[in-house]
Amino acid sequence: MPPILEVKELVKKYGDFTAVNRVSFDIQEGEIFSLLGPNGAGKTTTISILSTLYSPNGGEAYIAGHSVTKEPMAVRNIIGVVPQDLALYEDLTARENLAFWGRMYGLAGRTLETRINEVLEQIGLSDKARQRVKTYSGGMKRRVNIGVGLLHKPKVLFMDEPTVGIDPQSRRAILDSVKDLNKTGMTVLYTTHYMEEAAELSDRVGIIDHGELIALGTQAELTQQVGKDETLILHIGADEDAEALAKSLKDIPGVLQANATDHEVTVIAHQAEEILAPVVGRANERGIKIHSLDIREPNLEAVFLHLTGRALRD
Ligand SMILES: Nc1ncnc2c1ncn2[C@@H]1O[C@H](COP(=O)(O)OP(=O)(O)OP(=O)(O)O)[C@@H](O)[C@H]1O
Ligand SMILES: [Mg+2]
Numbered sequence: 510m511p512p513i514l515e516v517k518e519l520v521k522k523y524g525d526f527t528a529v530n531r532v533s534f535d536i537q538e539g540e541i542f543s544l545l546g547p548n549g550a551g552k553t554t555t556i557s558i559l560s561t562l563y564s565p566n567g568g569e570a571y572i573a574g575h576s577v578t579k580e581p582m583a584v585r586n587i588i589g590v591v592p593q594d595l596a597l598y599e600d601l602t603a604r605e606n607l608a609f610w611g612r613m614y615g616l617a618g619r620t621l622e623t624r625i626n627e628v629l630e631q632i633g634l635s636d637k638a639r640q641r642v643k644t645y646s647g648g649m650k651r652r653v654n655i656g657v658g659l660l661h662k663p664k665v666l667f668m669d670e671p672t673v674g675i676d677p678q679s680r681r682a683i684l685d686s687v688k689d690l691n692k693t694g695m696t697v698l699y700t701t702h703y704m705e706e707a708a709e710l711s712d713r714v715g716i717i718d719h720g721e722l723i724a725l726g727t728q729a730e731l732t733q734q735v736g737k738d739e740t741l742i743l744h745i746g747a748d749e750d751a752e753a754l755a756k757s758l759k760d761i762p763g764v765l766q767a768n769a770t771d772h773e774v775t776v777i778a779h780q781a782e783e784i785l786a787p788v789v790g791r792a793n794e795r796g797i798k799i800h801s802l803d804i805r806e807p808n809l810e811a812v813f814l815h816l817t818g819r820a821l822r823d
Contacts, residue, residue: 513538513573513665513696514559520567521554521720528554530720531568536665536713541687541697543707545809546717547821552700553593555717556669559698560590572665589663591655593670593700599643603634603653606642607660614661624660631690632656633682648679655683665696672706684709704809704821716813723816732807735815738765739781740805741788743774749797757795761787768820777811 512535521529529551536542544552557563559570561581569576575583597606607628611621629635632652642650651671658666668687672680687710691697701707707714708728716724716731724731745751751769758767758776763784766777778784781804792799813821 510538511574512536514542514698515571516555516559516568517570518568519555519558519565519570521551521558521563522566528720529558529565532717532720532722533568534715534722534725536696536698538664538696539691539694540712541691541699541710543711543714544698544700544717545702545704545707545714545813545821546700547702547819549719550702550717551720552717553669554720556590556667556698556700560588560667561585586661587664589658589661589666591658591666591668591671593673595650595654596657597642597650597653600641602639602641603629603645603649603656604638606653607656610657611660616660624662628656628659631659631686633686646676646679648675648682651675651679651683652686655686659690663695665698666690668697668699670700670702672701672703702821704813708809714809716809716816718813718817724812728809731809731812735807735811736779738777738779738807738811738815740808740811741776741778741781741784742803742805743776743788743792744800744802745772745774745792745797746800747772750795754792754795754797757791758788761791764788766814766820768822770822775810777814 514536516532516534519529519532532555546552558565559577561577561584564578572584573587577584604625607625611624616624629638632655634652642653655671672683687697699710713727714731715722751774755767755769755774758764761784763778764776768775776788810821
């Protein structure tokens with residue numbers, strides 16, 4: 510089977526600045542493919558070209574055999590787009606937003622009505638559909654935004670960082686709905702800078718940085734590249750200064766990277782066991798109590814660090 514999406518040597522420049530630099534990858538029908546990369550890596554620019562919003566300065570992409578530059582209308586019929594920035598009317602209800610966008614896609618009458626009801630069901634908002642969007646939580650808005658992308662039953666769905674800035678429960682609901690959609694046969698191109706999401710969802714991952722695709726493969730293939738670097742996770746209290754602790758760990762011999770996230774400090778080392786004692790020592794010096802410790806096998810975060818010398822999340 511030919512790939513449902515083919516990206517060949519795509520280039521996009523903004524003036525002198527190259528935002529996407531000869532990016533190539535394929536997606537097979539039925540796959541979930543993640544583009545994983547930090548802020549400014551070129552994820553949205555790539556999606557914008559694939560969804561026919563921007564023209565590339567070089568290269569080409571095909572979706573189900575249609576060129577994104579020469580057959581934009583055919584491409585738009587096949588794809589659904591969930592943009593990074595919410596495209597919703599706050600003064601309209603969820604139902605009215607879906608109706609508006611449905612008409613833009615050429616749906617009308619009974620067909621539109623049925624589709625709206627199905628989509629509301631899929632995004633779990635049937636009972637709140639008559640409330641104005643401005644009364645919704647961030648997570649509910651994100652779900653309506655996804656609903657818009659599903660209205661015309663696309664074969665391929667582009668989701669650009671669909672979980673940014675939402676509560677854990679909504680994030681869980683969105684990740685589960687991506688998996689459910691994929692089970693119905695939808696191919697998904699998902700962008701994120703959260704390693705955990707790419708790891709949970711993806712059949713294959715492309716890692717993008719400074720406009721270049723620096724790694725491509727299944728997670729197993731990618732993590733093989735880094736050898737055995739391990740990740741040590743320190744769980745600390747919410748009121749502790751995780752940032753300061755992470756900083757203080759960076760000069761311990763054997764520590765390759767230390768980063769703070771919510772209630773956690775993540776430390777990457779060739780061997781977690783070797784750095785354990787000095788790491789715990791530093792926490793003690795600062796009077797920070799470590800509630801628990803995990804050691805994780807090589808992961809995508811470690812792959813990114815290995816390839817760039819930087820952390821995925823700064
Ligand atoms: N319209 C524009 N004009 C000029 N530069 C732009 C424009 N859009 C994006 N850029 C730049 O191109 C680079 C890639 O941006 P892009 O939005 O594609 O990154 P991203 O991976 O989606 O990042 P994020 O995770 O922050 O959404 C960035 O350096 C950005 O500042
Ligand atoms: Mg983006």
